[in-house]
Amino acid sequence: EVQLVESGGGLVQPGGSLRLSCAASGFTFTNYAMTWVRQAPGKGLEWVSSISGSDGSTYYAESVQGRFTISRDNSKNTLYLQMISLRAGDTAVYYCAKANVAFTQYSYCMDVWGKGTTVTVSS
Amino acid sequence: DIQMTQSPSTLSASVGDRVTITCRASQSVSAWLAWYQQKPGKAPKLLIYKASSLESGVPSRFSGSGSGTEFSLIISGLQADDFATYYCQQYNRYSRTFGQGTKVEIK
Numbered sequence: 001e002v003q004l005v006e007s008g009g010g011l012v013q014p015g016g017s018l019r020l021s022c023a024a025s026g027f028t029f030t031n032y033a034m035t036w037v038r039q040a041p042g043k044g045l046e047w048v049s050s051i052s053g054s055d056g057s058t059y060y061a062e063s064v065q066g067r068f069t070i071s072r073d074n075s076k077n078t079l080y081l082q083m084i085s086l087r088a089g090d091t092a093v094y095y096c097a098k099a100n101v102a103f104t105q106y107s108y109c110m111d112v113w114g115k116g117t118t119v120t121v122s123s
Numbered sequence: 124d125i126q127m128t129q130s131p132s133t134l135s136a137s138v139g140d141r142v143t144i145t146c147r148a149s150q151s152v153s154a155w156l157a158w159y160q161q162k163p164g165k166a167p168k169l170l171i172y173k174a175s176s177l178e179s180g181v182p183s184r185f186s187g188s189g190s191g192t193e194f195s196l197i198i199s200g201l202q203a204d205d206f207a208t209y210y211c212q213q214y215n216r217y218s219r220t221f222g223q224g225t226k227v228e229i230k
Contacts, residue, residue, distance in 0.1 A: 109157035
């Protein structure tokens with residue numbers, strides 16, 4: 001069974017840092033691009049960042065560019081999101097999601113999602 | 124950035140109704156358009172990819188159409204399990220953008 005499990009969320013003060021992890025199983029992780037999507041309380045979905053499968057090319061939303069870093073460890077089947085300089089506006093449930101097509105850098109949507117991990121930025 | 128606009132924002136319907144949700148892109152995304160369903164407290168679920176391709180396991184009452192800048196999600200014969208929020212998403216090139224969502228409520 002294809003499964004994604006996020007962890008690492010929590011309460012952090014404004015200006016603080018946090019690293020999210022997403023453990024993947026049930027598929028050949030290195031073959032698929034991965035994505036982080038977030039959802040603020042009561043709001044819609046917002047794409048945060050994506051990373052390609054093998055060459056590690058990364059892409060970011062303007063709202064997080066320069067503050068968030070996406071990475072992956074294909075030997076551990078794990079996706080990461082390092083977040084620094086956190087703001088109240090970053091408060092959200094963060095989902096990791098798998099590309100629906102293998103071996104593609106950008107022509108994919110997301111077919112498997114984790115249950116999400118909650119990040120709260122507050123003093 | 125490509126902006127995605129869904130309409131309506133909220134839709135009241137009854138079981139058995141045919142429902143249409145529209146999504147408009149600020150520039151052409153070709154057919155790189157997906158539709159997701161989300162229920163409260165749950166992760167989104169992929170319904171349609173590449174504008175009109177039905178994801179495996181999704182009931183055939185869901186269909187998608189369109190290309191370029193205008194897209195539609197149609198639910199033919201709304202079921203009780205379909206009351207949820209629906210999002211379109213473009214995935215043209217390296218960025219992704221979601222629409223603001225359409226909540227389908229019970230009339």
